[in-house]
Each structure stands twice: as C-alpha cells, then as structure tokens.
Amino acid sequence: MSSSTVASGPWVKRAAELVIENRLFIGGEFSEGSDSFDRVSPRDGTVLTTVSAAGEADVDRAVMAARVAFDTGPWPRMKPRERARILQRWADLIERDRATLALLVSLEMGKPIRDSYGVDAPGVARTIRWYAELADKETGEIPDVGLDALALVTRQPAGVVGAVVPWNFPITLAAWKLAPALAVGCTAVLKPAEQSPLSALHLAALAAEAGLPEGVLNVINGDGAVAGRALGLHPGVDVLAFTGSTEVGRHFMRYSADSNLKRVWLELGGKSPNIVFPDAPDLDAAATAAAWAIFFNGGQMCTAGSRLLVHEAIADEFTDLVVAKAATWIPGDPLDTATTMGPLVDVDHRSSVMAHIDRGVADGARLRIGGGVVHEAGTATPFDDGAYLQATVLDHVDRTSALAQHEIFGPVLGVLTFRDADDAIAAARDTDYGLAAAIWTADLKTAHRVSAAIPAGTVWVNCYEEGDMTVPFGGVKMSGHGRDKSKHALEKYTDLKTTWINLE
Ligand code: NAP
Numbered sequence: 001m002s003s004s005t006v007a008s009g010p011w012v013k014r015a016a017e018l019v020i021e022n023r024l025f026i027g028g029e030f031s032e033g034s035d036s037f038d039r040v041s042p043r044d045g046t047v048l049t050t051v052s053a054a055g056e057a058d059v060d061r062a063v064m065a066a067r068v069a070f071d072t073g074p075w076p077r078m079k080p081r082e083r084a085r086i087l088q089r090w091a092d093l094i095e096r097d098r099a100t101l102a103l104l105v106s107l108e109m110g111k112p113i114r115d116s117y118g119v120d121a122p123g124v125a126r127t128i129r130w131y132a133e134l135a136d137k138e139t140g141e142i143p144d145v146g147l148d149a150l151a152l153v154t155r156q157p158a159g160v161v162g163a164v165v166p167w168n169f170p171i172t173l174a175a176w177k178l179a180p181a182l183a184v185g186c187t188a189v190l191k192p193a194e195q196s197p198l199s200a201l202h203l204a205a206l207a208a209e210a211g212l213p214e215g216v217l218n219v220i221n222g223d224g225a226v227a228g229r230a231l232g233l234h235p236g237v238d239v240l241a242f243t244g245s246t247e248v249g250r251h252f253m254r255y256s257a258d259s260n261l262k263r264v265w266l267e268l269g270g271k272s273p274n275i276v277f278p279d280a281p282d283l284d285a286a287a288t289a290a291a292w293a294i295f296f297n298g299g300q301m302c303t304a305g306s307r308l309l310v311h312e313a314i315a316d317e318f319t320d321l322v323v324a325k326a327a328t329w330i331p332g333d334p335l336d337t338a339t340t341m342g343p344l345v346d347v348d349h350r351s352s353v354m355a356h357i358d359r360g361v362a363d364g365a366r367l368r369i370g371g372g373v374v375h376e377a378g379t380a381t382p383f384d385d386g387a388y389l390q391a392t393v394l395d396h397v398d399r400t401s402a403l404a405q406h407e408i409f410g411p412v413l414g415v416l417t418f419r420d421a422d423d424a425i426a427a428a429r430d431t432d433y434g435l436a437a438a439i440w441t442a443d444l445k446t447a448h449r450v451s452a453a454i455p456a457g458t459v460w461v462n463c464y465e466e467g468d469m470t471v472p473f474g475g476v477k478m479s480g481h482g483r484d485k486s487k488h489a490l491e492k493y494t495d496l497k498t499t500w501i502n503l504e
C-alpha cells in the first residue's frame with residue numbers, strides 16, 4: 001500500500017505532540033483505577049495510551065464523591081445564574097481546546113478530523129451554553145387551590161446522575177446528558193465507552209479548570225460489564241441516562257429493578273427508513289442525502305438511514321444514483337482534512353459489520369458496491385492495521401431478512417422497494433425500532449400522511465439528520481424513550497415537588 005496517502009499535515013504533527021490524560025477523574029482530581037486497558041487507535045492500530053479502568057471500588061468512590069457534592073456541596077445550592085456562569089466558562093475552555101478535543105475524538109474512535117473539529121467539538125460547547133442559558137429561566141407553578149391553602153409546584157434537581165454513553169459521538173452525547181443535568185443542579189458520574197475515554201477525560205479537566213466544584217462531575221472509564229454495571233446497580237445513583245445498544249439498555253432496566261429503582265432513560269439503536277417517492281423534488285439531491293445518511297461517521301449513527309425504501313418505478317434509476325454517490329465515500333486517514341469517512345471504531349466491529357454483509361448476500365441480496373476491507377487500487381487506505389471498510393450498498397433486500405431488520409452500525413445500505421404509500425408505510429413500520437425516518441416527496445399530503453403513520457422520534461421531510469438544540473431527540477419502541485436536547489431534557493433530571501401550605 002502506498003504511504004503517499006498518509007496525511008502528513010498539521011493534524012498529524014499536533015497528534016504527535018498531544019499529552020493524553022489516561023486516569024479516572026473523581027472528586028475533582030485525576031487518580032488511578034484498579035485496572036487498566038490499552039486504547040488502540042482504529043486509525044493505524046497503534047496503542048494511544050494505557051487507560052485506567054474503574055473497578056467496583058472506584059465506581060463507589062466516584063458515586064460517593066457525586067453524592068457528597070449533591071447532598072452537602074455548593075452546586076445544587078448556588079444561585080442558578082452562578083451555575084450558569086461556571087458552565088459558560090466550561091464552554092469557553094472547550095472552544096479554546098477545540099483542536100485538542102477534536103484530535104482525541106479522531107484518534108480514539110476514527111472520526112474524520114473535519115467532523116470532530118467541525119461538528120463534535122463546537123457542538124459540545126453549544127450544548128453546554130444552551131443549557132447554561134436555561135439555568136435561571138425555568139419557573140414553577142402556583143395552581144389556584146382556593147384561599148385556604150397555597151400550593152407550590154417546583155422542580156427539584158433529581159440528585160446523582162449516572163451517564164453511560166457510546167463511542168460514536170463520545171463528547172456530544174456526554175454533553176447532551178451532562179449539560180441539562182448540571183444546569184439544574186444535579187451532580188454526575190460519566191462512564192464513556194471503552195473505545196472513547198480520552199476526549200471525556202479532557203472535558204473533565206476543562207470542567208475543573210472552569211471552576212466546577214469537586215465531585216460535581218466524575219469520569220470513570222472502564223469495561224461496561226464492570227464499571228457500567230456497578231454504576232447501574234449503585235444505590236447512590238438517582239437517575240441513569242444511557243445511550244447505546246438496545247441490548248445493553250435492557251441491562252440498565254434490570255440493574256434498576258435489582259437495586260434502588262433509579263429512573264432509567266434510554267436512547268437506543270435504530271433501523272431508520274429513508275423513503276423516496278417518484279415525485280421527490282430533486283432525485284439527485286435525495287441520492288446524495290441517502291448516501292450521506294448511511295456513510296457519514298462510517299454509518300456508526302443511531303439515526304443512520306440504513307433502510308432505503310425506493311418506489312419501484314424509480315428503483316433502478318435511483319439505486320444507480322446512490323451507488324455512484326457511494327463510490328465517492330472513500331475511507332481514509334481521519335487526520336487528513338480531505339477525508340470524509342474514517343475507519344470503523346475497531347477491527348472487531350469491522351468483522352461484525354462484514355458478517356452482516358456476508359449474511360445479506362447469503363440471504364439473496366445483491367452486492368452493488370463495496371463489501372470489503374480497503375485494499376483495492378484507487379481506494380487504498382494508508383494503514384494496514386486500521387479498521388477501514390468500504391462504503392457498501394446492497395439491493396434486492398428482503399424486508400424480513402436480517403439485513404433489513406438488524407442494526408449494523410456500519411457503512412452498509414440495504415435497498416428495498418415499495419409499490420405505493422400504504423406499502424411504504426407497512427415496510428417502514430416493519431421494525432422493532434422507532435428512532436427516525438425520512439420521506440422524500442413534493443406532495444404535502446403524502447409527507448403528512450406517511451410521517452403520521454410511522455412511529456419514530458423524528459421524521460425528516462426532504463432532508464436527513466437536520467436538527468437543532470431546540471428540538472427533542474430520541475426514540476419510541478425499542479429505540480428507547482425520553483428525549484435528549486431541547487427544554488424537555490430538563491424533565492429527565494428534575495423531580496416535581498408539591499409544597500402545600502395551610503393558610504387556615
Ligand atoms: P453499547 O455496547 O451498548 O455500549 C454503550 C455503553 O454501555 C458503553 O459505555 C459500554 O461500555 C456500556 N456497556 C456495555 N455493556 C454493558 C453492561 N453489560 N452493563 C453496563 N454497561 C455496559 O453501545 P456502543 O457499541 O458503544 O454504541 C453503539 C450503539 O449505541 C448502537 O446500538 C447505537 O444505535 C446506539 N446509539 C444510540 C443513540 C441514540 O441517541 N439513540 C446515539 C448513538 C448511539 P463498554 O464500551 O465498555 O462496552
């Protein structure tokens with residue numbers, strides 16, 4: 001393989017100069033955990049650092065630090081405006097260290113630097129600012145209960161929040177949980193995915209620098225089955241906010257049932273239908289978006305448009321267009337600013353994605369493009385030991401096949417066809433998931449009717465993956481419940497309290 005494709009630009013130089021924090025962050029300081037693991041970069045297979053891993057005793061230390069900070073510390077007791085000031089300072093520092101955070105994300109999980117720098121890092125600062133601004137904007141209710149009493153309905157911070165997040169947007173998803181939780185006065189213990197602990201640790205260091213009181217935010221890296229489980233079962237945790245797979249989401253419901261019945265919020269997987277009608281305003285734009293919907297972040301998106309449903313009248317023409325777009329998504333070095341698709345998160349995940357492709361072909365789907373690790377001339381990636389995989393499209397996919405039903409979480413698009421709007425609705429609904437969907441049509445009636453008939457947290461019309469901090473994000477069915485982002489996220493981290501004052 002040619003080494004000329006290896007990026008040698010400023011990001012590679014910066015990466016070589018990075019000082020990487022690899023310990024746990026508990027009670028306002030970094031400390032070693034009882035165990036450790038190597039984080040191997042999917043970029044090139046090199047060990048980035050040996051990371052401390054939390055054992056049960058470390059999880060207990062972290063929860064206790066958060067517990068003390070909540071029960072007796074200043075954070076829940078200070079004026080909301082003062083909390084907001086500290087959170088804004090945290091956002092300032094995240095902006096200052098935007099390049100460092102972006103590099104850590106790109107190195108640990110392989111995301112192209114153009115996205116970690118252009119999307120993830122600024123998005124984290126924006127999220128924290130948005131909730132900081134809300135900190136003193138919420139008000140309670142005083143219902144009219146007659147003249148004999150005064151009833152106050154207020155929102156109290158719910159307590160210690162455990163946040164367990166995946167690796168595909170490591171700091172973004174952490175911020176979606178931490179920002180509203182901290183803004184209302186909760187304290188938190190964050191468990192990042194074992195593939196992406198480093199960017200989370202840098203966030204914690206910046207929080208301390210911003211003046212977040214000790215114990216308000218703690219970060220425990222480590223194995224899900226050890227540290228995640230201990231957090232899920234811990235009696236000192238009041239709320240557990242989880243983003244990840246449906247399978248692990250089930251574990252958290254069980255942990256809650258087996259411990260203190262802590263409130264569990266789940267943001268889980270998806271198998272989102274992207275539905276293209278023949279009257280779509282611009283088929284070329286729809287094809288560009290369909291490819292983007294599955295290849296952005298290497299398809300490692302809970303909202304990936306992994307089921308492309310195309311009207312049979314345009315199926316051949318549209319699939320050809322999408323295949324042509326797929327050919328432009330060429331995996332490359334995440335530290336090269338020209339790269340739009342990096343490696344997958346690790347070689348194990350790549351093997352699992354490839355097994356899905358093989359099974360799809362065995363089940364009768366037709367491989368139109370991709371399907372392999374990247375070695376062919378013209379699509380060479382720079383590193384043999386990375387976790388690169390080609391952008392892949394299969395058509396002739398049966399609705400009931402594994403390829404159409406299982407979340408693959410990789411750059412693998414399955415193309416299915418439909419006859420009419422009712423058939424499209426039936427196909428779209430034929431899934432355990434309900435995270436997102438998209439509809440491409442110029443007809444307002446079709447857009448409304450189809451979107452109303454699809455159980456999903458978000459439906460996009462003539463676009464994909466659009467959003468804003470103002471709108472809620474989350475799913476229904478086995479994609480979970482509860483919403484991140486928007487004012488609604490505050491409800492997850494607060495409890496309604498009634499104070500009834502007798503005036504007789
Ligand atoms: P995952 O395997 O479910 O892991 C998520 C988190 O749970 C990680 O921190 C993981 O730690 C931890 N964990 C794993 N096993 C555990 C256990 N037995 N007990 C307690 N914690 C445990 O998911 P992932 O592979 O990191 O991420 C991909 C999944 O996330 C996909 O299903 C995707 O759809 C979903 N996702 C959903 C959304 C959404 O908002 N709906 C957004 C992004 C991703 P380890 O890393 O140590 O295993």
Ligand code: MG
Nearest residue numbers: 193194195224
């Ligand atoms: Mg995992």
